[in-house]
Each structure stands twice: as structure tokens, then as C-alpha cells.
Amino acid sequence: MPACAGSLRLLADETRLRLLHLLEHEPLTVAELTAVLDLGQSSISGHLAKLKQAGLVHDVAEGSAHRYRLRDDAPETLRLAWAAARQLSQNDPAIGADQRSLERHRAATGQDWVARVAGQLHREYAPGRTWDSLAHAFAAAGRFGRCCDIGAGDGALAGLLASASTNLTCIDPSPAMIAAGRSRCSEAGLGNVTWIEAAGERLPLKDASQDTVLLLQSLQYVEAPQDVLRECGRVLAPHGRLLLLTLAEHDHDEAARYGHRHRGFRDADLRAWLKPWCAKPRLVHLPPEARAPRFQSILLTADKP
Ligand SMILES: C[S@@+](CC[C@H](N)C(=O)[O-])C[C@H]1O[C@@H](n2cnc3c(N)ncnc32)[C@H](O)[C@@H]1O
Known part of the structure; x- marks a missing residue:
């Protein structure tokens, strides 16, 4: 029961839900998340630290930055709680707006998918490469x-x-x-x-x-x-x-x-x-x-x- 209550408390936050929806699609750095969500860097870092401590995300060093991603091996209660929360929140207008904001950010910074996943392809989804x-x-x-x-x-x-x-x-x-x-x-x-x-x-x-x-x-x-x-x-x-x-x-x-x-x-x-x-x-x-x-x-x- 404590694991269930803790998981629900972790997910009962709008910013953390928006972060998780973005990370569900692809791994992102704090700088990218800050630009896309238009929130302060310390606030984003604080929320990511909580998600990381709970075992729902982890980060991989990439030069001087850290790229955050959802963990495949997150604790089961937390994985199930996130699956339910994702379903309940996926049609929220804020989630769609964040995706469009991410696409605009990508276009503005000229980053393409191939360069971004180099060295990480074994973990990334690529259509058809199952x-x-x-x-x-x-x-x-x-x-x-x-x-x-x-x-x-x-x-x-x-x-x-x-x-x-x-x-x-x-x-x-x-x-x-x-x-x-x-x-x-x-x-x-x-x-x-x-x-x-x-x-x-x-x-x-x-x-x-x-x-x-x-x-x-x-x-x-x-x-x-x-x-x-x-x-x-x-x-x-x-x-x-x-x-x-x-x-x-x-x-x-x-x-x-x-x-x-x-x-x-x-x-x-x-x-x-x-x-x-x-x-x-x-x-x-x-x-x-x-x-x-x-x-x-x-x-x-x-x-x-
Ligand atoms: C996890 S399934 C693997 C099926 C298949 N090899 C695959 O990878 O899709 C394990 C299979 O071993 C079979 N099995 C159980 N006892 C066996 C035995 N003594 N000799 C051969 N196969 C056995 C089971 O019936 C089951 O179909």
C-alpha cells in the first residue's frame, strides 16, 4: 500500500505529468525540457530529481548535459500508476501543446533524429526496427x-x-x-x-x-x-x-x-x-x-x- 500511495502522490502533479508525456516519446535534456515547457530550469530539475529518485526516469551523461529517459525497469506499481495516469491525461490540451512546442524547438535548433540517437539506437524506437x-x-x-x-x-x-x-x-x-x-x-x-x-x-x-x-x-x-x-x-x-x-x-x-x-x-x-x-x-x-x-x-x- 505505501508503494501505491507514493506512486499516486508522485504523479499528482501537472508539471511531472507533462514531463513524462514528453519523455515517453524521446529522451530529452533539462535545457530542451526547459525550452519546451517554458518553465524555470530549477523547477524542471527538481521535478526530474523526484522522478529519478522514485525510479521512473534515469539520465545518461551526454557531454556536459544529461539526457533523461523513462526507465524500462521502473518498479511495477509505479509503471502501472504511470500507465493509468498517461491514459487519463493523454487528451489534455496541454499535452498536445507541449508536443507541438517540442517540434517547433527541434525545427528551430536544426536537430535531426539520426544525429540525436547516435550511440543510443539499441534503446530507441525506430519505426519498423523491431x-x-x-x-x-x-x-x-x-x-x-x-x-x-x-x-x-x-x-x-x-x-x-x-x-x-x-x-x-x-x-x-x-x-x-x-x-x-x-x-x-x-x-x-x-x-x-x-x-x-x-x-x-x-x-x-x-x-x-x-x-x-x-x-x-x-x-x-x-x-x-x-x-x-x-x-x-x-x-x-x-x-x-x-x-x-x-x-x-x-x-x-x-x-x-x-x-x-x-x-x-x-x-x-x-x-x-x-x-x-x-x-x-x-x-x-x-x-x-x-x-x-x-x-x-x-x-x-x-x-x-
Ligand atoms: C516458453 S515456451 C517456448 C516456445 C517456443 N520455443 C518459442 O520460443 O516461442 C516453452 C515450451 O516448452 C514446452 N515443454 C515443456 N516440457 C517439455 C519437454 N519435456 N520437452 C519439450 N518441450 C517441453 C512447453 O510445452 C512450451 O510449449
């Missing part, structure tokens, strides 16, 4: 050959993988996932995808029959990860490749909500389980997620000799 579209582009460049996706889920990725595969076998023990995946693939007219209801611990595939095996955020769900990785080695053809994306070991209780059986994995365990068929898997820890509790993924590739 992780989804980038994943499609990279998958299209891949050649997976005879490919099997273990823990394929509902086929959200099948469309992306099928075009880069000779044939794609999607395996999952959940009848609901299999049904959803089948209908998704038939609607998309994907003729080279087969769906099989089975567990990764006992793959219904012949020895050495696959060029690529994918395990994309499914190993944390299985009962016996060691058995699944042994099966991957059995079904891979010589020079075939396993691509594994899973969570690094963690202690976040939140994982239980998603039905995980394992709290991520240690590098040493993954290496030991792969040892019978791959002496040197390549293992990379990806950056922690922006949103709390900041799960971290491991990307592992293992080649069959």
Missing part, C-alpha cells in the same frame, strides 16, 4: 536444412524458421500448443512443417536425421534436461548444430508463474551434459532483460563432430 522484424531478417539469412524445434510452443517462431529450413519438425508435449501450432501453420500455408506431440527427453526422430536442433527457451520447462541434451546429440547428423537459448541460473520466484521446472542453468552443468557428443560448446551470456526481475539468457551453440 526485434521481431530483425529476427525475421536474420532467420531468412540462415540455412537450417533438416531442422527440429524442441519445445516449439504454438508455432510463433515456425513461420520464421520454416522458410530457412528444408523441413521443420516442431515437437512439444502440450496438446494445446500442438493444436495451436498446426492451425497457425496451415493458415500461413507452410507446407514443410510437421507437428509431433512428444517430450524432448524421448525424441521420435531417427539417429543422425537432423542438421539443426533448436531449443528456444524450453529447456527450463523439461523434467530431465540432461536427457534432452543427450537426445539432441543422438538426432544430429555429423556436422549438425544445436542452438540452445535458455535462462542462466537465477533465484527469481517469478519463474514459477510461467511453469518453469528449473531456475535456469549453470554453464558447468550445460557443458557437462553436452560432453558425451560435443567437447567445446560456445556459450555466451546475453545482457540482462530491461524489465524486472531482469532474467538473463544463455545462448549456446554445439556442433556435432
Whole structure:
């Protein structure tokens, strides 16, 4: 309750709401916010300090100035309170006037978007440059050959993988996932995808029959990860490749909500389980997620000799 009351108190201020609406669109410096809102610099700085202390914004040094932005990993209560406040205030005439004032300021100072986001593009929204579209582009460049996706889920990725595969076998023990995946693939007219209801611990595939095996955020769900990785080695053809994306070991209780059986994995365990068929898997820890509790993924590739 104190977190909720504190969040509502923080947002019960017209200037802070106007600042947040501007920062929702793009990161801005104190000088820019001062010019756009036509308020004193000390007042703007004071409000930003309160938003920063609460964890709703943070600032990044840029030369002698600081650029403020909304945090992706703001405390959940505050994020929800801001989402509600944003919706309630978005049609206020002052918010539209501030946006027009920002556009006039941009035109007057001759700043363009490209120069402004240089060095920050990985955090910025650019129309069409979504992780989804980038994943499609990279998958299209891949050649997976005879490919099997273990823990394929509902086929959200099948469309992306099928075009880069000779044939794609999607395996999952959940009848609901299999049904959803089948209908998704038939609607998309994907003729080279087969769906099989089975567990990764006992793959219904012949020895050495696959060029690529994918395990994309499914190993944390299985009962016996060691058995699944042994099966991957059995079904891979010589020079075939396993691509594994899973969570690094963690202690976040939140994982239980998603039905995980394992709290991520240690590098040493993954290496030991792969040892019978791959002496040197390549293992990379990806950056922690922006949103709390900041799960971290491991990307592992293992080649069959
Ligand atoms: C988070 S989903 C991942 C789906 C898909 N790979 C994706 O990235 O869109 C995890 C999947 O693992 C499946 N799973 C659970 N136990 C499994 C097992 N023993 N073998 C293979 N898959 C399993 C679940 O049914 C679920 O569909």
C-alpha cells in the first residue's frame, strides 16, 4: 500500500505529468525540457530529481548535459500508476501543446533524429526496427536444412524458421500448443512443417536425421534436461548444430508463474551434459532483460563432430 500511495502522490502533479508525456516519446535534456515547457530550469530539475529518485526516469551523461529517459525497469506499481495516469491525461490540451512546442524547438535548433540517437539506437524506437522484424531478417539469412524445434510452443517462431529450413519438425508435449501450432501453420500455408506431440527427453526422430536442433527457451520447462541434451546429440547428423537459448541460473520466484521446472542453468552443468557428443560448446551470456526481475539468457551453440 505505501508503494501505491507514493506512486499516486508522485504523479499528482501537472508539471511531472507533462514531463513524462514528453519523455515517453524521446529522451530529452533539462535545457530542451526547459525550452519546451517554458518553465524555470530549477523547477524542471527538481521535478526530474523526484522522478529519478522514485525510479521512473534515469539520465545518461551526454557531454556536459544529461539526457533523461523513462526507465524500462521502473518498479511495477509505479509503471502501472504511470500507465493509468498517461491514459487519463493523454487528451489534455496541454499535452498536445507541449508536443507541438517540442517540434517547433527541434525545427528551430536544426536537430535531426539520426544525429540525436547516435550511440543510443539499441534503446530507441525506430519505426519498423523491431526485434521481431530483425529476427525475421536474420532467420531468412540462415540455412537450417533438416531442422527440429524442441519445445516449439504454438508455432510463433515456425513461420520464421520454416522458410530457412528444408523441413521443420516442431515437437512439444502440450496438446494445446500442438493444436495451436498446426492451425497457425496451415493458415500461413507452410507446407514443410510437421507437428509431433512428444517430450524432448524421448525424441521420435531417427539417429543422425537432423542438421539443426533448436531449443528456444524450453529447456527450463523439461523434467530431465540432461536427457534432452543427450537426445539432441543422438538426432544430429555429423556436422549438425544445436542452438540452445535458455535462462542462466537465477533465484527469481517469478519463474514459477510461467511453469518453469528449473531456475535456469549453470554453464558447468550445460557443458557437462553436452560432453558425451560435443567437447567445446560456445556459450555466451546475453545482457540482462530491461524489465524486472531482469532474467538473463544463455545462448549456446554445439556442433556435432
Ligand atoms: C516458453 S515456451 C517456448 C516456445 C517456443 N520455443 C518459442 O520460443 O516461442 C516453452 C515450451 O516448452 C514446452 N515443454 C515443456 N516440457 C517439455 C519437454 N519435456 N520437452 C519439450 N518441450 C517441453 C512447453 O510445452 C512450451 O510449449
